[in-house]
Amino acid sequence: MAAIDDQGPNRGSFVTSAQQVIKGLYTGKASDDGIAGEKSSLGLVTNLAVLFLVFLWLFPTVGLFVSSFRTADQITSSGWWSALSTQEAQNPAIRLEGTETPEGDLFVIEGQLFDNTDTVVTAWGWSSRAPEDFAPGETAELRGGEMLTIEEDGAFRLSNTVSFEGERLPRVFTTASSPPEFTFENYNYMLFEGSNESMAPAFFNTLTVTIPATIIPILVAAFAAYALAWMEFPGRALLVAVVVGLLVVPLQLALIPLLQFHNWIGIGKGYVGVWLAHMGFGLPLAIYLLRNYMAGLPRDIIENARVDGATDFQIFMRIILPLSFPALASFAIFQFLWTWNDLLVARVFLIDSTGQTTVMTNAIVELLGTRGGNWEILATAAFVSIAVPLVVFFALQRYLVRGLLAGSVK
């Protein structure tokens, strides 16, 4: 895991100095303003406080993550924080099943109550009013005269003098301690098998929305940012101000006018529309970030290239674009996270009545509505959608931080 690095890049000193110009506040040295004579007790308190905060911040996510590996029964019978310990709990009623075999004048059904063979039954019963009446190994006579024995390991033996044919087998209640148990079944179901609720199509739809919506605005914004940073023309300051103003415009305003516009030009609801919308909404930040970065590049290089007869197009392609890589990367991460996590734009511009083009955020909202209590489904779906941004986040965090600093701190 890459820890946040706001110590600045240790690359060419030239790029570093360029970045320091834009960051302004940023000093580029490890901060060690250790206060002289500071008491060590305060250091301990600091450590504990930070530990507590980190714990507080991680706890909810870890909870969902752990839950996504538990079975539905486990999730509903105990808190996820006890998932790692052996727990004794009263299980939901289990209906016996199996095929009968004649044994003398008896008909016998034998089988196992639990899939998990490490489960240990501590008490059991056949009525919901007395779920803990019998100890393991004891034999009970049921209402219809059947004899039932349940062993400690969950093996049962049900016998009767008449055939069980056509009869509903009895239910049993067990109190059992089971060791920690984790399963990939939820992921298997959500990704491959649950044909109706599978996240796989939504996953690919999200990817289809995200990648073009990340790449296209970068291209368009980079040229505009170069013009705003390095070309002299009347009205330049005004245009920069316009971009800054548009950073704040709530995209809610754009929903109806743009939907009308998309219908009018005939693209209606679909991928093209959502790409265009994400491009439009991402541009102010892109232009702003890239302009700030490019304006901080050293003037000498650009002027030398001009003197040597390079055209603006060549300067842009050969000098500015390669040097701006950190800024391009940080905007790309922002736009990727934003489009991947978006719900509103996709709901308005993409998702049509066929439901074929749903994205993951929307699929999860729908699951929240229909399967609100099924935590194994919700938790797994959420984690499928969180996984990609988290990987991107931890892998490219240093660029994200640089982008934030360049964009927000002046």
Next chain:
Amino acid sequence: MHPALLGLFTIIFAVAACGLYFYGSNWVLDKVLFPAKGPNAGRNINRANMIRPWLFLFPAFAALGLYLAYPVFETIRLSVLDRDAGNAFVGLQNYQQMANEPKFWEAVRNNFLWLLVVPAASTAFGLAVAQLTDRLAWGNIAKSLIFMPMAISFVGASVIWKLVYEARPEGTDQIGVLNAIYMAMGGGEPITWITVPFWNNFFLMIILIWIQTGFAMVILSAALRGIPEETVEAAIVDGAGPFSIFFKIKVPQIMPTIVVVWTTITIATLKVFDIVFAMTNGQWETQVLANYMFDKLFRANDWGVGSASAMVIMLMVTPILVWNIIQVRKETR
């Protein structure tokens, strides 16, 4: 066509079209319109350089104009029209109708609550974490983990917190942390937190605070590091304790950054829609403007009132917009 294939083609097409546009238009400018040779070479170069910026700017500003500037004016127009009456001009009738709805005032009230609590709490937590982790050996890892929720979608975060707030009937094991703690502390009955009017707003706000604190922390931590060491050392020499150093020396110096962080989170808070939509959809008195507007636009199909409420959001953002522009004009001057 398979969507993934369509996406791939779009990327290739868009990259090619951009390249073609920028390369082609520059070529036309330099070689056809104003060639830098012949008797007028000097004048041609100057003319070409006057036009070139606009070639670079055109695609971006065309998109900005269409996707952000035009909608502002179109929404103003829609907010004074009645769609059912054939787009007849109705003046402020939509606003009036909106003002008569209790749900609207509930949304306004909640929005103000959100604006009061979320930016303040996120900034305060962010500042605290930034200061606390500053001198820790494992500070960067701690920051990284607190920053992490930023990568999680509002919807994903809603699911995460829904599990925290989950309530199970009395007598069964609680699987939501909050109720488990509440019961362990001797609470009587498990509480379904997100259905308790008024207080549920705060339970929803916690989700956004959880997400935004990392953002505030990253920026404020950079600002703290930018503080000149001399001021801190001088304060130590004068016998200031850690707390007065923090509140009297450090905080005043990074005040401009705190304001920037505060406003950025304020904007995010105003526009937030996903959390309320996913958690309660405005039930149990948790409506906010963005969700109210979505309801009007796409459920009630009332574009007039929907646009009017969008204008209310715009109105709330406008002071920040103006302030932002003034700041940038100051800096570029």
